[in-house]
Amino acid sequence: MTKLGSGKAPVALAVSAVAVLGMVAACGGDNGGPGVSGETAAKVEINRVAAGDITAHGGAKRLAGDQTQAIADSIQRSKAKNVILVIGDGTANQELTLARNYQWGAGGRIPGIDELPLSGDYTTYALDKTTKKPDYTTDSAASGSAWATGTKTYNGAVGVDVNGKPQRSILEIARANGRRTGNVTTTELQDATPAVQVAHVSQRKCYGPVETKEKCTSDALENGGLGSITEQLLAARADVTLGGGWKTFSQTATAGEYRDKTLEAQAKERGYQIVRSGDELDAIKAADQDKPLLGVFADGNLPRLWDKATATKEGGKEAPITCAPNPAFGATPKLASMTKKAIDLLKGDKGFFLQVESGSVDKANHDADPCGQIGETVQLSEAVSTALEFAKQDKDTLVIVTGDHAHTSQIIEAGTVTPGLTRTLNTKDGGVLTVNYGTSLDPGEEQHTGGQVRIAAYGPGAANVVGVTDQTDPFFYITDVLGLDRDKK
Numbered sequence: 001m002t003k004l005g006s007g008k009a010p011v012a013l014a015v016s017a018v019a020v021l022g023m024v025a026a027c028g029g030d031n032g033g034p035g036v037s038g039e040t041a042a043k044v045e046i047n048r049v050a051a052g053d054i055t056a057h058g059g060a061k062r063l064a065g066d067q068t069q070a071i072a073d074s075i076q077r078s079k080a081k082n083v084i085l086v087i088g089d090g091t092a093n094q095e096l097t098l099a100r101n102y103q104w105g106a107g108g109r110i111p112g113i114d115e116l117p118l119s120g121d122y123t124t125y126a127l128d129k130t131t132k133k134p135d136y137t138t139d140s141a142a143s144g145s146a147w148a149t150g151t152k153t154y155n156g157a158v159g160v161d162v163n164g165k166p167q168r169s170i171l172e173i174a175r176a177n178g179r180r181t182g183n184v185t186t187t188e189l190q191d192a193t194p195a196v197q198v199a200h201v202s203q204r205k206c207y208g209p210v211e212t213k214e215k216c217t218s219d220a221l222e223n224g225g226l227g228s229i230t231e232q233l234l235a236a237r238a239d240v241t242l243g244g245g246w247k248t249f250s251q252t253a254t255a256g257e258y259r260d261k262t263l264e265a266q267a268k269e270r271g272y273q274i275v276r277s278g279d280e281l282d283a284i285k286a287a288d289q290d291k292p293l294l295g296v297f298a299d300g301n302l303p304r305l306w307d308k309a310t311a312t313k314e315g316g317k318e319a320p321i322t323c324a325p326n327p328a329f330g331a332t333p334k335l336a337s338m339t340k341k342a343i344d345l346l347k348g349d350k351g352f353f354l355q356v357e358s359g360s361v362d363k364a365n366h367d368a369d370p371c372g373q374i375g376e377t378v379q380l381s382e383a384v385s386t387a388l389e390f391a392k393q394d395k396d397t398l399v400i401v402t403g404d405h406a407h408t409s410q411i412i413e414a415g416t417v418t419p420g421l422t423r424t425l426n427t428k429d430g431g432v433l434t435v436n437y438g439t440s441l442d443p444g445e446e447q448h449t450g451g452q453v454r455i456a457a458y459g460p461g462a463a464n465v466v467g468v469t470d471q472t473d474p475f476f477y478i479t480d481v482l483g484l485d486r487d488k489k
């Protein structure tokens, strides 16, 4: 076993090196090119916690020793049977650091996320719809469209290019190639990140026929378009679709085969199994193209795991707070359990592509709500751990974890007030941390920022995330790693 971290496994390093040499000699030249086997990579254990007393010399270091062999042992051959893409909406390095400091301590590790062996950064800029020049702060629609379709576009665009032309998504291509597919989120299913895998509309707000008629006129079915996001989601027919956004399903189709019927009735006629609670979800034993699964657990976005604690103009100087559970979360399925269920339903001979999103890291960030934000980052961590656990057993699954864009939260000098809104929190370390939301003075109106975003991975093809890439790159290497014909209809 190669141990990449501060744990104690010095002897194992030498053993692993010999094992790898044997593996390369046995398998060199096999399909997939250079790299080790899944068996070898699964044995690399990364434990990046501080070594000990952080006030002592070497106490804060996270590495147990030279990691060259462990990195070499993590780079696998390129082809994978399954890909799980996990997105933290609005989750860049500031958000990850904030959550780590609060929940696990400055020298701690974010379970799942900090265990990924290979990482890099990607650029996330969008395009201006009119000038076609870079728009340096992307929204979730343009950013999601970038990785889902390989094409840069304008803010607000879902699955169409800067000229409005539909671009095929990974999920659509995977399904056309006979792979199984899943789409899981904590937000409304019509929200930008889940929508980019299943829909093509000119404006992200076109959830149902009502909004589409008004805001995306040429996309409306009655005008010869592909229809609203929800209608396209149903037509896209992923095997597993889980999230929120039930209210749109009560809208009525205005044209097409299901005219004058509600979208809920349409889902049933199309053969979907519909579940509305965690218990109903647990009871589902199979989901496929005959009986795809549609799980919708809230009218809008799913509730956040932790209660709100909004930052204010003077909040940074007020007594530090400790975050509390959100009583409204109730029996809502957690992101990790939805992820586990999706994997259980999708795994098998055909191989699958699954997208998972913790969507309300972004929404809490917009609200200047550090507790809501950290709680949803905890959900992200749990979902990544779930995906990683499966991938390490399966040994033929690529797990990619990233954010879609940077956001406004910043860790600032503790106990201070800076321009914008601030809040001071008690941390796991027994310390205090102050967070600033500086892009607006109105909670709810905080905005995205334009920094590059971390992307990390484990499994076959994970080497593609290393260094600086662009947000459109995942479309190409995910479809390549899965061996998909991108033109197959």
Ligand SMILES: [Zn+2]
Pocket: 090, 140, 362, 363, 366, 448
């Ligand atoms: Zn946002």
